Amino acid sequence: MPRQLSSGYIAGPLGLRIAIFVATMGCFTSLTLTWSSAAIHPPCRVQSTTFEGWKAEEVSNDWVRITIVPQLGGRLMQVTFGGHAYLFVNSQYKGKYFPQAETAKIGRWINYGGDKLWPLPEGQGDEQHWPGPISDVLDDGEYKFSVLSQGPTCAVRLEGPADPVTGLRYSRDIGIGSDSPAIVFHAEMKNSTGHPIRWSVQSVTQYDTADPHDRTKYNRDFWAFAPINPQSAYFNGYTVRAGLADDPSFSVIDALFTLHWLYLENEVWLDADAGWIAVVDDAAKYGMVERFQHVSGAEYPGKASVIFYKNGAALELDADGMPKLRSANLQQAPYYMEAELNSPMVRLEPDASYAMETRWFPVRADKELKTVTPAGVVLRALAASSTAEGLQFSGRFGVFFPGRLVAHVFERRGLEIAAADLQTVDPQTSVELKQTIKAPTGAYRVSIHLEDEQGVDRGSLGEAEIRKPATGS
Numbered sequence: 001m002p003r004q005l006s007s008g009y010i011a012g013p014l015g016l017r018i019a020i021f022v023a024t025m026g027c028f029t030s031l032t033l034t035w036s037s038a039a040i041h042p043p044c045r046v047q048s049t050t051f052e053g054w055k056a057e058e059v060s061n062d063w064v065r066i067t068i069v070p071q072l073g074g075r076l077m078q079v080t081f082g083g084h085a086y087l088f089v090n091s092q093y094k095g096k097y098f099p100q101a102e103t104a105k106i107g108r109w110i111n112y113g114g115d116k117l118w119p120l121p122e123g124q125g126d127e128q129h130w131p132g133p134i135s136d137v138l139d140d141g142e143y144k145f146s147v148l149s150q151g152p153t154c155a156v157r158l159e160g161p162a163d164p165v166t167g168l169r170y171s172r173d174i175g176i177g178s179d180s181p182a183i184v185f186h187a188e189m190k191n192s193t194g195h196p197i198r199w200s201v202q203s204v205t206q207y208d209t210a211d212p213h214d215r216t217k218y219n220r221d222f223w224a225f226a227p228i229n230p231q232s233a234y235f236n237g238y239t240v241r242a243g244l245a246d247d248p249s250f251s252v253i254d255a256l257f258t259l260h261w262l263y264l265e266n267e268v269w270l271d272a273d274a275g276w277i278a279v280v281d282d283a284a285k286y287g288m289v290e291r292f293q294h295v296s297g298a299e300y301p302g303k304a305s306v307i308f309y310k311n312g313a314a315l316e317l318d319a320d321g322m323p324k325l326r327s328a329n330l331q332q333a334p335y336y337m338e339a340e341l342n343s344p345m346v347r348l349e350p351d352a353s354y355a356m357e358t359r360w361f362p363v364r365a366d367k368e369l370k371t372v373t374p375a376g377v378v379l380r381a382l383a384a385s386s387t388a389e390g391l392q393f394s395g396r397f398g399v400f401f402p403g404r405l406v407a408h409v410f411e412r413r414g415l416e417i418a419a420a421d422l423q424t425v426d427p428q429t430s431v432e433l434k435q436t437i438k439a440p441t442g443a444y445r446v447s448i449h450l451e452d453e454q455g456v457d458r459g460s461l462g463e464a465e466i467r468k469p470a471t472g473s
Contacts (some may be wrong), residue, residue, distance in 0.1 A: 014222045040453050041178045046147050051077060053095020057145055059154050063181035063427065064362055066174065070096055073266065074112040074143030074158035074172060081181050081362035082428045083429045086279075088113040088206040088336035095402040103135035113206050113336070117170045117187055120200040120301040120342055128198065130166055137163045138170055138337060145299040153177050162192035168199060177323065181427055183360040190346035197293035198348070200301045201356050203341045205290070207279050208262050210335040218335045221282035221366045222261040226306050227274035228252055233303050234271060242267040243301075243314065256370070261337055265314040265327070267411045269304035279304055279339055280365050285430065287365030287398065289372050290341060292358045298344035363398040364430040374459030375450035377398050379430070384463035386469060390439045391421070393446065397431040397461050401448045403452040405461070411442040418443070425450065 035140055044061040051058075051067045052337040056077065059066040069079040090113045096112050109132070116139060123129030133139065141161045145260045148155040155175035162169040173186040189201040199268030213218040238257055240247065243266030250268060251258045257270060273294040280287040294305055312335075313328035327333035343356040370378045379398035393407060403426055417439040425431050433448070447463035 005127065005231060010225065012265040013316060019081075043151045044176055046150050046154050046156060046176050052089060054097070057156065059156055061154075061176055061181075064183065066158070066176070066183065067444075068145070068158065068174070069112075069114070070158060072114070073108045073113050073116050073138065073140045073186055074145075074160055074170070075112060075116050076174065077112070079115075079183070079288075079360070081286065082279070082364075084284055084362075086207060086286070087115060088208040088334070092331070092334075097133050098135065098140075100137065100140060101134060102138060104138065105258065107201060109133045110140065111206075115203070115205040117189075118170060118202045119166050119189070120202050120206050127165075132197075134167065137161045138168060139164065144168075148175075150445050155340075156360065160394040166193075167191055167193035167197045169384065170201075181362040182400060183362075185358045185360070186355055186359070186442060188353050188355040189346075189348070190353040191350055194350050196347055196349050198345060199442040199443055200345050201354065202307075203292075203356070203358055205339045206336045207288075208335070209337050210283065214336075218263050218284055219261065221350075221367065222337070223280045223282055223369075224259040224261070224277065224308055225280070225338065225369055226257045226270055226272045226277045226308075226372075226448045228255045228257050229273045230255070230272050231273075232271050234269070236271045238268050240266065240268050241307075243310075245297065247406065249310065259308055259310075259316070259337075260367075261310060263310075263312040263333075263335070265310060265312045265333065266401075267307060267309045269302060270306040271300065271303045272306045277339055277341070278365065278372060279368060279379065280367055280370055284369040285364055285366050287363050288370065289361040289377065289400075290339060290358060290360070291372075293345050293357070294339045300342055300344055305342050306337075306343065306454060307338070309340065311338075362401045363427060364402060365398045366430075368396075373461055374400075375461050376431075378462055380444075382433075382448055382463045383465045383467075385438065385467040386439060386443070388469075390436045391446065391466060392436045393433055393448065395433045395443065395448070395462060397423045397425075399427055399431060399450055399459050399461075401450060401452040402426045403432070403450055403458070406449050406451055407437060408447045408448070408449060409440055409443050410445045412444040414445075417441075422448070 049056050049058045054069045057068045065080040071075045117132045124131045126264050132390045144159040146157045158172045169190045169192040169245050171188045175184045175452040191277050209219050209222045211219050224422040247266050249262045276291050278289045314323045316326045324376040346354045365377050368379045376399040385392050405422040407420045411417050418435045422435050
């Protein structure tokens with residue numbers, strides 16, 4: 001009997017639930033999608049298309065468009081939400097493909113851009129390290145594309161060739177529903193050899209950091225965030241693995257690692273355990289939240305569950321020992337940032353598989369992002385006060401699902417004494433909450449929840465004690 005490595009459910013967009021079963025000593029992997037209630041929006045779609053000169057496959061709904069180029073290592077090349085394109089596409093290689101025989105002669109990595117899977121750890125010292133980034137079959141092989149489902153939910157599968165160097169074979173299932181922009185990923189690495197191997201699988205996403213109005217310049221308002229692990233093994237909660245140790249891009253504010261993108265090459269590692277990162281284009285007011293499952297006590301490569309890499313100019317010494325900037329132009333170092341999510345290190349027996357599940361939530365956001373909840377992002381924390389007119393609420397948010405905000409009011413002992421609809425909300429519009437409701441007797445605390453269009457409670461956007469009016473002497 002195959003031994004099962006992991007199984008469970010991932011909550012997807014508005015009733016989309018993906019049941020994942022991964023066999024560790026066999027070939028069995030399944031992705032099952034079920035729809036639990038009537039669809040409100042038109043069905044999602046899967047169709048062949050052309051993207052920047054490449055043959056591509058497109059998965060879309062009313063909210064989001066996902067573009068995949070199977071030939072380029074199964075890359076997810078672009079995600080578009082509300083007209084905003086998130087991912088970097090290398091203009092040097094648009095519409096081009098270099099077979100691996102050619103890349104070996106070229107002697108350099110062909111970086112097409114987009115989002116892909118890589119192995120960790122990296123290095124050239126032995127067979128237990130991947131000598132990347134390189135254009136090998138994992139990064140650049142042609143992946144088989146198939147449609148798993150289409151209608152209320154859409155899911156596609158990308159299956160790559162076996163890599164003789166690492167012994168790995170990658171596959172990835174990508175799914176969306178019809179009623180939100182949420183995207184679900186099931187990335188699997190499999191041992192294709194007859195001996196044990198040990199690797200981590202990494203999701204590598206290249207975000208576009210060029211100025212959308214003048215692409216010869218970089219976006220001065222591009223940000224990334226991740227909560228610091230309170231028990232971090234790193235000094236200050238992160239460690240710089242390449243580039244300037246005192247890079248002014250990095251700061252920690254209220255236990256939140258904050259990256260303000262500057263055109264300096266750098267790589268920073270975090271042992272983040274909160275299960276989310278956020279990337280924000282403050283100029284456009286769009287963000288992307290990537291959620292992952294952190295495994296407590298597991299060994300991560302170099303202890304890092306999250307890595308941010310900034311492409312850009314780097315300081316080095318010339319032949320005379322004088323400092324100079326390397327790759328300080330757009331052709332040599334185009335504008336992008338990598339957000340990388342790592343799985344734990346996993347020993348795989350022959351034919352064994354391991355899967356990493358992640359979820360992406362396109363959202364309206366800005367650089368004031370404070371935290372992420374299951375329902376959305378908090379840009380200004382909820383505040384509640386008792387006034388002569390009633391209970392007044394304020395706050396600013398971005399939501400992951402369309403629906404309505406509901407205020408749940410509690411008395412001091414924690415019993416709910418009232419619930420009130422506040423306003424309808426939509427992922428494509430930021431939420432400025434400023435409302436007043438009738439105050440029930442004994443109101444002490446309030447929590448604002450998001451209920452989706454089918455009445456499912458998607459969780460809280462924040463809670464707060466109710467401030468009482470000052471009394472005169």
